Amino acid sequence: MIRAAAVTLLSLMSAGFAAATPMECAKTSRVPVKFICEDATLEGLDKEETRLADLAASGMGMTAAQKKDLSQSQASFRKTLAACRDAKPCLQRTLIERIYRLRQAYADVRSKDAEGTSLGPFIASCPGLDGLLEVTFVNVAPALAFLSWRDRSAVLQQGLAASGARYTGAFGEGEAQFWNKGEQATLELPGRPPLNCKMQEVGAPSTAPR
Known part of the structure; x- marks a missing residue:
């Protein structure tokens, strides 16, 4: 059975998301947009996208072609994100859509939901x-x-x-x-x-x- 989103999301809060300082964020973020590290919402989306991308890349049974497709799609995503510059609506949409795409396409990224958001x-x-x-x-x-x-x-x-x-x-x-x-x-x-x-x-x- 599916629980209400508000209730379901509370279970994710136990894992929590501790906001990093802009300097800490800049060291871990893999996208060339410093503005992300100055906004808690964007930083949270960036952190979750990175977590999911890592799970996808380390997935069992991925063929060489699938790994290449993932690498290319990640590169395209980062290029699109960089083009947003400091426009928060563009950055937010690009990040959350990438989270959706990764969760939609790779079962492995949904294997550790308790650790994410x-x-x-x-x-x-x-x-x-x-x-x-x-x-x-x-x-x-x-x-x-x-x-x-x-x-x-x-x-x-x-x-x-x-x-x-x-x-x-x-x-x-x-x-x-x-x-x-x-x-x-x-x-x-x-x-x-x-x-x-x-x-x-x-x-x-x-x-x-x-």
């Missing part, structure tokens, strides 16, 4: 939505959710909710909202009525990271 991707079936919704949660401060379906995606931030977990963020010309409590979830997109969704277990790896 991310969960997912969970699959949500939302009748009326043109495709299955994939949801990845990252427990930084504030907690974030990355939603992806077909060729669309959104980065949402956790806010106050009477029960369960509620995430909101810009989408198109308006705002997207996602609530979940256990297996039940609701997705709201600009100009559309709320969609009732059902969350499923973490999906098996599918395509390689893009």
Whole structure:
């Protein structure tokens, strides 16, 4: 059974994320963007992406071709990240999307979730939505959710909710909202009525990271 994201993410907090000083962060970060080390949210995302990339690279049974694909995709990711310079929305989206791609594509990166801050991707079936919704949660401060379906995606931030977990963020010309409590979830997109969704277990790896 799937627990509410707010409750599930609390289990990750036991592992914790101790924010490093900018100098400490600069020594461990493998991306050429110093601004990341000056922002706790970005530093947390960077640390989790690095952890997942290491797990993917050390995965058992990877062929030479798969290792090459991973290396190339990591290089492309870092180039995209560097191009963001000090634009926090760009840095945040690039980092959390990379976390989603790694978790989606490599089973090994999901093998030690108690040591990290991310969960997912969970699959949500939302009748009326043109495709299955994939949801990845990252427990930084504030907690974030990355939603992806077909060729669309959104980065949402956790806010106050009477029960369960509620995430909101810009989408198109308006705002997207996602609530979940256990297996039940609701997705709201600009100009559309709320969609009732059902969350499923973490999906098996599918395509390689893009």
